[in-house]
Amino acid sequence: MSELIFEKSRSGRRAFAQAPVDAPEIAIPAELLRSDEPRLPEASELQTVRHFTRLSQKNFSIDTQFYPLGSCTMKYNPRACNALALLPEFAGRHPLGPVSHGQGFLACMYELQEMLKDVTGMKGVSLTPMAGAQGELAGVAMIKAYHDARGDAERTEIIVPDAAHGTNPATANMCGCTVREIPTGPDGDVDIDALKAVLGPKTAGIMLTNPSTLGVFERHIKDIADMVHKAGGLLYYDGANLNAILGKVRPGDMDFDVIHMNLHKTFSTPHGGGGPGSGAVGVNKRLLPFMPIPVVGKTEVDGEALYDWLAEEDIPQSIGRLSGFMGNSGVLLRAYVYMRMIGRDGMERIAEYATLNANYLMARLRDAGFELAYPGRRASHEFIITLKHEAKSVNLTAMDVAKALLDRNFHAPTTYFPLLVPECLLIEPTETESKETLDNFVAAMIDIAKAAKEDGVEYKEAPYRMPVRRLDDVKAARQLDLAYRPESE
């Protein structure tokens, strides 16, 4: 580890250019004031810049490494999206400023809503959810509100396939629903008989990701939609894998009632070291009255467009507000810029080349001897290989391969997810990676497996070339050290 910024701190040192003119007088009674001095760093501007620049260099990132993290869509984040979202007028705009000083921003938000409606085939879009998981919460809350408004309050069961992201069941629980988990068939599609068995008068809805987290397109989606709707339930679309089908097939056309999109995946806003995300939701006609607020509306006044907020009085049955203002608006601006640069034809190209890259990588790895979890299927924009045989025969686990890849300057794929495939790697190359990069990745994978099989090389202690070796997670949890306290060093 690098020395902590606190250890570089020296009493009395400051970044003087950052201090405003001081004001010694404070008209606040002493009993409300603090008497202790919080130990923030005391460092010069150069020390601070150097410290955090050096820390940044200890990260893998899309800008520096291939990052084939399955279900995360780690594609190139265009620089212009960031620069244009941070134009001074946008960066400095107060969220409670009047619409007279927000027509430029609101126009972008309105057009983003319209573009997302088209891309997803939904009738309404609300941009406020601040991450995919909050979009899920909004979606399930809308499903509940819909049933409640119809006097159908007994519908409290949410069906979730076993391959789902952990956020799906956790969200259903937060919304006061119970979860019915259903298994996946051997070909990666939902087990239809199992679905039939759980459908009934308590069914509120089903949460599906399509293409699924197994990297395959759910072929019976129409039948599933019919069955669930016939049982009185609604369909929720988890947009984690929307990148795979942009401009090819739309959730609305698959009969989904409500969806969330991960703008930080499909529309290339930054992942930022784990956030901010952005989880806009789309709804069909029957859920329009329940959308989270605010939404941006447009009226024509003397032939001129006027954009304004739609709030409680406009959407009285809304599930309410999910953020202090309107969600991660700066992220939404980045997504808007991205979509305008990509354009309608570009959307289709994204799905095509993301799918081409995934199927190419899958074919190459299969030919190199890796076992596919679903060998009879096309890959969507991602696919799974399983190391269950290698784990037994040569003690090469998914974790080992992940750490060995780091030493070869590749970020690891997603490991041990979905939970139903043993020793799995979920690999998503995205459309912005070149054939050479994919070929180099295949070569690294072959090299790792060959060394294990032929030379008995083990990777239990890998990585070796990172800033730190493998970390002791057990100690991290048992001897909690969550903040620097010099007195306990």
Add this chain to the structure above:
Amino acid sequence: MPFIPHTEKDTREMLAAIGADSIEELFDEIPAELRIDHLRGVPEAHNEMEVSRLMRERAAMDGTPMCFIGAGAYEHHIPTAVWDIATRGEFYSAYTPYQAEASQGTLQTIYEYQTMITELTGLDVSNASLYDGASALAEAALMAVRTNRRVKTGLVLLAPGVNPVYEQVAVAIAGAQGLTFERLPVDAATGNVSFDKLEAGRNPVAVVTQQPSFPGTLEDVDRLSDWAHAEGALVIAIANPTSLALLKAPGHWGEKGADIAIGEGQPLGVPLSSGGPYFGYMTCKQQHVRQMPGRIVGRTTDLDGNPGFALTLQAREQHIRRTKATSNICTNQGLMVTAATIYMSLLGFQGLATVARRSHANTTRLVDGLCTIDGVSRLYDGPYFHEAALKLDRAVAPLLTALAEQNFLGGFDLTDFADTDALLVCATETKTDADIDAYIAAFTAAMG
């Protein structure tokens, strides 16, 4: 084909390796009747130059008015270095630090952030952040229910000064889990809680106090915290982090200190940006850490015994616990926390205290100046930090419109909240005496 590197030769070779004749063939598992030909509502592509021009035109429509609004989001000077570094690709385009060895930069930054925010709030432990201040209240209320298990009422009492939007968000997020939110009685003269009217024996699971309050007043946090603890409730503090350079830290409120502190992290180096992305901070006492939602970073050692950082206590989280998780939250606001950590490092405690004192002094100058105008007076008695409520003798909305035409964002219309014609104004360190005087002059003119 923006951002797609494939040459025609690449595509041919890749299809050959797959054994497909065309890219179209790769979509053959999607039922034909579901397919669409084209998107119609997305415009044609534009190159970077064209989109840049469009965005500059849009930005110019919004302008750069002089802002005297606070109400939960505050304009502060952000050192250039903050976003110069935070938007380095290694921070900007990295993901969740699940592969700890390849994410030590992000992990150490979060550990340093956790240290700084616990120092500011006077509490033991912090998570890696939540979405924003408002949603952090929902998470804190749910955490209080898990922690304070003897209390089964699900009743959360809110001081009168809690931001009303925070309450709305808490209801939307946590309402389905049996929580109810009620307001404590208000003392009309001070805007703070009326201790005379407090009702004992309600058995609340938590009492929430915001300091400074939404309308800018300063609550007797010691007395209210002691009352809440005597009632068997946990104390949840909402605090503006800039104010904590001056005001008593939540960890030291009353005899026992607040149990959980949350708040909007935006004032720590995050641009206003129409309301987001911001970040919600959350700190708590050590004994509650296992009920805390969200990611947490811990320091540990590697195979060589050298120190390093990793996500820890993950057994609380949705990807492990699924329905039994402490929350469905998956992300933190990593990039915003990175910016805040750099901001706090550059300012240090002395710098932050200067920002706080200068903001207090500027707001004092503003309030004193406005109160010399006929028809303008303080709405509440008592001290304030960098935001104060004014009572007006007329409707606020037309006045704000008139000021906006002069390119002043005159404040937040507090009429609904206060149930009388009232305006909430704020002048941070970004304003000069000349700025404040110009606003007072414009206000005077608008009042006619």
